[in-house]
Amino acid sequence: DTGVSQDPRHKITKRGQNVTFRCDPISEHNRLYWYRQTLGQGPEFLTYFQNEAQLEKSRLLSDRFSAERPKGSFSTLEIQRTEQGDSAMYLCASSPLVNTGELFFGEGSRLTVL
Amino acid sequence: DQQVKQNSPSLSVQEGRISILNCDYTNSMFDYFLWYKKYPAEGPTFLISISSIKDKNEDGRFTVFLNKSAKHLSLHIVPSQPGDSAVYFCAAGSFLSGNTPLVFGKGTRLSVIA
Numbered sequence: 438d439t440g441v442s443q444d445p446r447h448k449i450t451k452r453g454q455n456v457t458f459r460c461d462p463i464s465e466h467n468r469l470y471w472y473r474q475t476l477g478q479g480p481e482f483l484t485y486f487q488n489e490a491q492l493e494k495s496r497l498l499s500d501r502f503s504a505e506r507p508k509g510s511f512s513t514l515e516i517q518r519t520e521q522g523d524s525a526m527y528l529c530a531s532s533p534l535v536n537t538g539e540l541f542f543g544e545g546s547r548l549t550v551l
Numbered sequence: 552d553q554q555v556k557q558n559s560p561s562l563s564v565q566e567g568r569i570s571i572l573n574c575d576y577t578n579s580m581f582d583y584f585l586w587y588k589k590y591p592a593e594g595p596t597f598l599i600s601i602s603s604i605k606d607k608n609e610d611g612r613f614t615v616f617l618n619k620s621a622k623h624l625s626l627h628i629v630p631s632q633p634g635d636s637a638v639y640f641c642a643a644g645s646f647l648s649g650n651t652p653l654v655f656g657k658g659t660r661l662s663v664i665a
Contacts, residue, residue: 470652472655477657478657478658479557479642479657479658480595481655482653485652528594528595530594537583537600538644538653539585539597539600540597541597542587542595542596545593545594
């Protein structure tokens with residue numbers, strides 16, 4: 438399967454715990470994006486990478502959120518000291534550097550904070 | 552400040568009829584527009600796109616129309632099929648601004664009734 442892969446698909450955690458999500462993009466794609474989707478809303482942009490460089494991170498929701506893409510391949514999104522308001526679907530997408538604008542999404546990681 | 556707006560949260564259409572989903576945008580820098588389809592528990596999948604140099608793009612049963620002066624686009628599905636029942640997201644981006652991350656609307660849930 439050469440699509441975008443996200444892990445875990447579901448995560449239930451207690452408030453105050455740290456969680457980490459992993460995304461493996463399509464192998465030849467240079468760009469990798471993280472979005473968040475809450476109920477009744479569209480995907481909300483968080484951050485993105487071009488290879489290992491993080492090009493935009495001001496949209497990360499707070500300093501509890503951080504993302505890395507250390508070798509320009511897979512990426513991780515970490516949320517520290519989770520709050521109930523962090524419960525959402527976290528979507529990863531990738532795209533080639535030169536493209537038509539289309540993003541290829543993974544199936545998402547659903548976070549539930551109790 | 553919502554730059555991409557889908558004002559109809561839901562739409563119900565009879566099988567075989569036309570479905571028309573609407574989207575408005577506010578940012579004049581947007582120069583390409585996409586429609587994504589999302590089934591429950593899956594990531595969004597690309598459906599069709601249009602560049603601002605065109606006013607219409609067609610792909611099988613799906614046609615997207617763009618009215619730049621009104622900052623409005625619409626997706627037409629004809630004939631509608633039960634398998635088209637999903638949430639449809641309108642998204643916009645800007646190549647001129649350096650291929651910025653897509654901005655999504657809140658989505659319209661389409662139900663096609665057999």
